[in-house]
Amino acid sequence: MAEGTGTQRPPASPAVTAAGFDRSLILPMVLGVVLNPVNSSMIAVALVPIGVAFGAPPAETAWLVSALYLATAVGQPVAGRLVDMVGPRPVYLVGAGLVGVAGVLGAVAPDLGVLIAARVLLGLGTCAGYPAAMSLIRGEAGSGSPTGALTVLAVAGQVVSVVGPTLGGLLTELGGWRTTFTVNVPLSLACLALGVWRLPRRERRPARLDLPGMALFAVALTALLLFLMDWRHWYLVPVTLAAGAALAVRELRVDDPFIDLRVLGGNGPLLVTFGRTLLTFAVSYSFLYGFTQWLEHGRGLSPTVAGLVLLPLFLTAITVSAITGRRVEVRGKLVVGGLTQVTGCALLLFVDGASPVWLLVLIAAVLGLPQGLNALGNQNAMYHQVEAERMGASAGLLRTFSYLGAMLAAAANGAFLGHGADTAGLHDLALVMLGAAILFLAASALDRSLRGIRGERS
Template sequence: MTDGDTATRQGERPETRFDRRLIPPMMLGSVLNPVNSTIIAVALVPIGSALGAPPSRTAWLVSALYLATALGQPVVGRLIDLFGPRRLFLVSTALVGVAGVVGTTAPNLGVLIASRVLLGFGTCAGYPAAMALVRSEGRRTGQDNPAGVLTALAVANQTVAVIGPLLGGLLIGLGGWRSTFALNVPLSVAAVLLGLRLPKGAGTGASPRHGRLAAQLDLPGMALFAATLLSLLLFLMNLRPSSWYLLLITAVAGAGFAVRELRAGTPFIDLRVLAGNAPLLATYGRALVAYVVSYAFLYGFTQWTEEGYGLSPFHAGLVQIPMFLMAIVVSLVTGRRKAVRGKLLIGAVGQIAACLLMLTLTADSPVWLLLVLALVFGVPQGLNSLALQNSVYHQADPERTGSSAGLLRTFAYLGSMVASATTAASFGPHAGTDGMHQLAWIMLAAGVLFLLITVLDRGLRRAGTPPAA
């Protein structure tokens, strides 16, 4: 009996159902980035010990991946809007395997950082492709009500985040830190095989004519966008007076990018449309601030539990598990509720409470208090990511779903870069308790800003709710 026969017997036509064959590649593609994010959190200290690098240098392993992904996701998202997800998905996930080989055999920190750059570009297609497929399936079936699929994406990311630190600790214990890079080879093979199931040419927009590809892609705009992000990251990673020129480069490149996008016939990021979409801009701002807190905890707190508190990488991974388990439960319980304002408000309060609790920790604190902290952090972890994802889906231009989803991740990764830079500046050569407390104060300030942005955004009252008839 075919799936179509089953659907007909149940009174539901196959053409009105979401194609479930798309779900496995969507899920695996979207989790390639978070699995590498969480695994590296417990690998930073062993890598630093093996290669003689302090936290201020190993922080580049975090920032390199997110810089590449922040640059690549909007670009790949735009290509997905034009051509559909299949080709971009296959090329990107194949690059993940190449990055795994380079990282496994890296002789020094520089090559290892290069492998993380490759990995960042390789994980670019997963999330924009998934969001574009949700949109195209909604159009095909005539049922644009993707709460279940969007929740599944969020839960998949949270589930991988649960596995990541523990898996990283296990891999390090069994085969050393290089095994955390080798893991990407089988993941890449599986993603490519599953990606062959994706439909050909299932884009959300019109494909460009031959000879107009460069104009459609807006290569000058992409280059200026890259220059702006790169100079900003370099400044954040070198917070000293002598680096002021990097801010000047950021300002000049950013101004050039704005001028280019306002004049381009087919801009890479349509600033005119974006400027007129205040709710979407507010969502991007919230994403940046929320992920400053989230990633500072993931990387900074984990390094402190190993160096300042004395846990092994495996046990440091175990301490993170309550956060991700709580996030999964919260996502499952609230996932089908479309309204996002209440989720964001509770998430903001949860972040502030967790930061205050973090300030009370010392090297003599009992382990159960670390677990309680992780549990508290799990509430905003589950609420914020889900609410931000749903906000973008409902607020974005349907013809630019892929690039809009990519931009959400770009702002999230900007937050991760800020978190990485502040973590490196707070700790210096050693991840001690004083540095952890300094980082907690920065996280607290970001959490308060997140709350203020949410409270003052009146448009959130309508976000995710169907319009009145």
């Protein structure tokens, strides 16, 4: 590969695997990727003390969560497109720098508005890690299947999501809620140092930045996400449709579009993978949000016991990802994940306020299987379904669809459990989850393109 100056990269080091992947890239990639989940999860335990500090009700502090989700969902494809154009290294470094600035801003924020702005900046900064990592993997490993590296990314995100609340609680206990922002400064510096030291320079691909396309995409997606957060804002639907239509017209007319609709429209397997990703996160987050609330309100468990009941969900997901990650085949993972997802959703229909704890633990463990298999399977499928020059943008879109699924889950929880997390509401939510799980299973079992993913691009 060529460097930005046009010179050739030095010969591969002994750390390069048989597939051509340099293992010295693992640490900076993982650190960049986990910046988003760690900040998504740490804030959970800081919301109450932040509300007390600024005299803000939960409805206002909730924007600290939503702001990061919105910024990340919009920013991921933008960061991915920039990765495709200028290479992963500069985008990774800029993103890491933004994370450090956001950490400082959050640490000195005088009011909630500035703190929300810091979370937006944090969301934009953490957008760079995943597209950059996927582009690096593809650039180093070529068209092979670096299953080890892909598995490390998936497992790292899952582990950080589990320990994030604990880390946030520890930081808040030791130094107050502002430390959950300050911690981003050393993380940023570590990313910057590793990025400068380890990440390779690559030749920039000649392309024009489609700013109007990016702006229309941002407007359409932001309006859609805001509507999903609160369905009373119905006027956002025509805004979404108008911006989406304008985006389609724009992207079909320019030579180097932000989202190449012609290529995307001709890649049916990739579109199906995006759809499965949305369904995956819609089901998993519906369960995580809804079941947790029901355990405390409908079943009457304490928060501590409810957390212990959910522990098998995360442990099973991490274990199954680690065990199956090195297997190249994707279709088997997704079909088994789909079957266990259908089973877990169906079991939810049989719980009530007197259900034994062992049954609740079993359901959590069963639904941990698809959480580990489906996200990994979709990620690996996407890796083989796109060309190298579109890897960053496609990885960003994959993450955007995951956030759309999470937003749909939040909307479903509000619709069915907004009046109270009772058993009837949980059963209604479970029926919707079951429908989505059946669609996921069908999309996996009937997708013949997945059979060709056996180590090389088909």
